[in-house]
Amino acid sequence: MKINIYSYCGRKILFFVLLGIMGLNLFGQNYTLVWSDEFDYIGLPDTTKWNYDVGGHGWGNQELQYYTYRRLDNARVEDGKLKIEAKKESYEGKEYTSARMVTKNLGDWLYGKVVVKAKLPKGRGTWPAIWMLPTDWEYGGWPSSGEIDIMEHVGYDEGVVHGTIHTEAYNHSLGTQKGNSVSVPDATSVFHEYSIEWTPSEIYWYVDGNKYFTFSKIENDYKKWPFDERFHLLLNIAVGGSWGGIQGVDNNAFPTTMEVDFVRVYQIATSTAAGEYEHKITNPDNSNIEFYLSPNPFADYLKIGYSGCIDRIDIYNSIGQKIMNAEYTLHDQGNSLLLNFKNLEPGIYFLGFLYQNDLIGIRKAVKLY
Secondary structure, three states, rough: OOOEEOOOOOOOEEEEEEOOOHHHHHHHHOOOEEEOOOOOOOEEEOOOOEEEEEOOOOOOOOOOOEEEEOOOEEEEEEEEEEEEEEEEEOOEEEEEEOEEEEOOOEEEOOEEEEEEEEEEEOOEEEEEEEEEEOOOOOOOOOOOOOEEEEOOOOOOOOOOEEEEEEOOOOOOOOOOOEEEEEOOOOOOOOOEEEEOOOOEOOOEEEEEEEEEEEEOOOOOOOOOOOOOEEEEEEEEEEEOOOOOOOOOOOOOOOOOOEEEEEEEEEEOHHHHHHOOOOOOOHHHOOOOOOOOEEEOEEEEEEEEEEEOOOEEEEEEEOOOOOOOOOOOOOOOOEEEEEEEEOOOOEEEEEEEEEEEEEEEEEEEEEOOO
C-alpha cells in the first residue's frame, strides 16, 4: 500500500507502506539458523556446545544448590530432551544439587533470535531460568555489561513467566530492572517456546510467538543499553534464593526437572554486519537541504520540516528494513509534513529523504511509547 500527497514544490511524495513489523515476522525470511541443539542423542550434553558453571557459593542470590559438573544425575539427554534435574541430597556441603549449562565460548552471539522450547519444573522453591550473559564483559562486571532473562519462573507463583533485562541503570539491586510477565498456566506440564528477538535497538520477548515485552534503546549510554556485545546462553534450575526462596522450599517437590526439547539461534546478515548496514542506512550524502524533526523523541505525531524538494520518504527500522503501518496518514503543510506514528512500536527509526531517486538526507527518529 502507498499513500500519495503533494509537497510544496509540486511533486508527489510517495510514502511506501509495507506491512511486516509485527511479531515473529519482523525479519521475514532472512533468518538463518546459526546454532542449535535438537538433543537427538543420549548421555551427557554435547561438549562442543555446552559447558557448566560449577559451585555452591550462592551465585549472588543466596541460592541453596550446588551446581555440578558433567553429572548425569543433574544434566543428561534422553528421550530427545535435555533434562536438568534439581535434587534434594547432600553434596559438597549443600543440601541440593542442580546443573547450570552454559554456551560461553561455544555459542556466543551479537543480535538475532533465540528460541528455547521447554517444560518447566514444578515445586515451591524452584527457580528455573533461560537467560543470557555477556561473554566479554566489555563494560565491566555485573550489572554493567548487562543480563537478558529470556524466561524466569518461580515455583511459588506457578504459571507466571517473566522476561527481564538488567543493566547498570536498571537492575534488581536498585529495584529498577525492566521487564514484564505473562500467564502460562500449564508451563510446568506442557512444552512452550520461550524466545527473544534482539536487534541493535530493541529486544522483544515472546511465548509461543506472542510478544509480551519490548525493551528499546533510547540513547547511546552503556548504563542503559550494554547490549551491543556478544552474549551467551545459560539454562539452569536454582533452588531457593532471594527470589525463588521467598516462600521457602518444599522438599517434597524434589527431584524436579526442566526439560528442553530444543535450543535454536538464528541470525540475519545484518546481525553480523551491523557496521555495513549502519553505513547504508544512517550516512547521508552531501546535501544542502536541511531537515528538521519535531519533537524528537516523539510519542504519536512527528513533524518533518525541510528546505528543498523531496519526492519520496522511506522509513527503516533499526536493522535496515523498510517498514510502515498501513493506517498512517500524511498532511501537507507547505514545507512540512505531519506523520501519524500511533501504530508504530517504540524504538529507533531512520527516515530517508529522496529526490528523483537520489538519497539527499537521513534523519533518526525515536518513538518513546
